[in-house]
Amino acid sequence: xxxxxxxxxxxxxxxxxxxxxxxxxxxxxxxxxxxxxxxxxxxxxxxxxxxxxxxxxxxxxxxxxxxxxxxxxxxxxxxxxxxxxxxxxxxxxxxxxxxxxxxxxxxxxxxxxxxxxxxxxxxxxxxxxxxxxxxxxxxxxxxxxxxxxxxxxxxxxxxxxxxxxxxxxxxxxxxxxxxxxxxxxxxxxxxxxxxxxxxxxxxxxxxxxxxxxxxxxxxxxxxxxxxxxxxxxxxxxxxxxxxxxxxxxxxxxxxxxxxxxxxxxxxxxxxxxxxxxxxxxxxxxxxxxxxxxxxxxxxxxxxxxxxxxxxxxxxxxxxxxxxxxxxxxxxxxxxxxxxxxxxxxxxxxxxxxxxxxxxxxxxxx
Numbered sequence: 001x002x003x004x005x006x007x008x009x010x011x012x013x014x015x016x017x018x019x020x021x022x023x024x025x026x027x028x029x030x031x032x033x034x035x036x037x038x039x040x041x042x043x044x045x046x047x048x049x050x051x052x053x054x055x056x057x058x059x060x061x062x063x064x065x066x067x068x069x070x071x072x073x074x075x076x077x078x079x080x081x082x083x084x085x086x087x088x089x090x091x092x093x094x095x096x097x098x099x100x101x102x103x104x105x106x107x108x109x110x111x112x113x114x115x116x117x118x119x120x121x122x123x124x125x126x127x128x129x130x131x132x133x134x135x136x137x138x139x140x141x142x143x144x145x146x147x148x149x150x151x152x153x154x155x156x157x158x159x160x161x162x163x164x165x166x167x168x169x170x171x172x173x174x175x176x177x178x179x180x181x182x183x184x185x186x187x188x189x190x191x192x193x194x195x196x197x198x199x200x201x202x203x204x205x206x207x208x209x210x211x212x213x214x215x216x217x218x219x220x221x222x223x224x225x226x227x228x229x230x231x232x233x234x235x236x237x238x239x240x241x242x243x244x245x246x247x248x249x250x251x252x253x254x255x256x257x258x259x260x261x262x263x264x265x266x267x268x269x270x271x272x273x274x275x276x277x278x279x280x281x282x283x284x285x286x287x288x289x290x291x292x293x294x295x296x297x298x299x300x301x302x303x304x305x306x307x308x309x310x311x312x313x314x315x316x317x318x319x320x321x322x323x324x325x326x327x328x329x330x331x332x333x334x335x336x337x338x339x340x341x342x343x344x345x346x347x348x349x350x351x352x353x354x355x356x357x358x359x360x361x362x363x364x365x
Contacts, residue, residue: 001296002067003201003275004092006130007101008122012205012240014038016101017070019243020268038070044272044294048285048326048356052292055334060291064283066272069095089133093193096279098200099271100126101240104220105207119204119220120227130195131169137192138166154184161185169196176231199278200233201271205240212262234274238267282355285326286310303351307361317365321347326356 007013021040044064053061069092092098102119142162148155161180168178175197180186189197204221215221215237228235246254246266258266265273276282283294284306295309303323308315324335324344332338353359 001064001097001275001279001281002069002095003097003099003271004095005068005070005099005101006092006126008103008125011101011103011122013101014070015240015244016203016205016238016267017068019240019247020271021068022247040068040070041065042068042268044283044296045269046283046294049292049294051330052285052287052326052358055329056287056289056292058287058289058292062291062293064294064296066275068099089130089195093195095198097275098195098198099203099275100200101203101205102220102224104204104215104218104224105210107207117220119224123202123224123227127174127196128172131172131174134175134194134196135166135169137194138162138169141192142166157184158188161188165189165192165194174231200228200231201274201278202228202233202235203267203271204235204237206237208239208242208261211237211239211242234278236267236270236274238270240267243267282353284353284355284357284359286360287358297353299355301353302349303347303353303359303361304349306353306359307363310361313365314361314363317363318349319362319364321351321362322360323347323351324358325354326358329358 005013005017017038017040021042042065044066046063049061049063052058071089071091100123102122103117104119106117142159145155145159145162149159150156165175165178169175175189175192175194176199178189178197180189202224204215204218204224206215206218206221210218210221218237221235221237225235227233242261243266246257249257254266258264280299281296282299283296286293286295295306297306297309303321304315304318307318307321322344323346324338328343329335329338332341332343335344338344
């Protein structure tokens with residue numbers, strides 16, 4: 001999974017990126033300190049892997065991973081060259097979802113590019129820059145498609161779609177709200193990689209005092225939640241400063257620190273939960289002495305396609321899968337005991353994989 005982090009300057013974007021990835025991207029109290037896109041990979045915490053590793057005396061544990069791309073802060077007019085411009089947006093065209101960091105805290109020591117705190121205005125500013133960037137992409141595509149549209153019916157159909165999407169964006173609306181019932185048009189739309197067509201997770205960045213009640217008493221957070229609900233987006237409340245402190249601690253110290261703050265999970269865990277929910281993702285597991293591993297798939301994936309995540313040969317030559325639910329295996333203590341109780345099932349090509357399934361694939365190519 002790949003997530004792109006966007007936001008205005010000085011909203012805590014790079015501080016959050018640093019804490020999530022420990023990649024050490026430069027962070028300072030002035031705009032545009034992130035000049036080049038920073039990329040960091042973070043593993044997805046999954047306690048089930050540690051339990052299985054102990055059970056199987058595993059040599060290697062491989063959790064699922066998320067790649068974060070942090071780009072320079074955008075400002076109003078970036079598409080026209082203000083600030084550093086929006087050329088960095090090309091770096092997040094391939095991401096699965098966008099993490100939009102919104103400042104919901106007052107601090108006279110940290111300047112705001114627009115002079116005061118207004119989360120909805122900030123969201124609108126970023127949205128407009130993403131829209132302008134998408135219009136630029138569409139205009140290039142329109143210029144290319146126009147050349148063949150006169151002689152090619154398919155190209156003419158796509159050109160009409162491009163013009164409709166462009167008009168939709170020029171009305172100030174996100175591509176996500178553009179609707180079509182036509183299969184060809186839907187396929188084209190999916191392929192354009194428009195930034196405003198991607199799902200969004202808002203990171204409402206607050207002061208430490210607002211963490212305990214998950215931002216319930218913060219009016220800025222309430223506005224962000226209301227906006228996100230209307231768009232079908234996710235929101236999680238985070239204090240980037242606290243996350244940076246957590247990132248420096250060992251695992252057992254992290255738990256104590258979170259408990260002291262009255263929190264049950266870190267911002268990273270909140271973000272992972274939000275992104276899995278937004279993108280409809282689950283994890284199935286493979287376990288043995290060589291390695292224990294988590295594989296991320298779309299909810300609703302059938303067994304052969306899940307096998308294909310490991311290797312295309314597994315999908316091509318799929319015969320069947322041996323499946324046991326994680327909790328059943330733990331309750332039984334061993335794979336052999338689970339098999340004796342009839343909890344290890346043989347599943348065929350139509351089986352829909354569930355979160356936490358432990359799978360062993362049989363295939364022949």
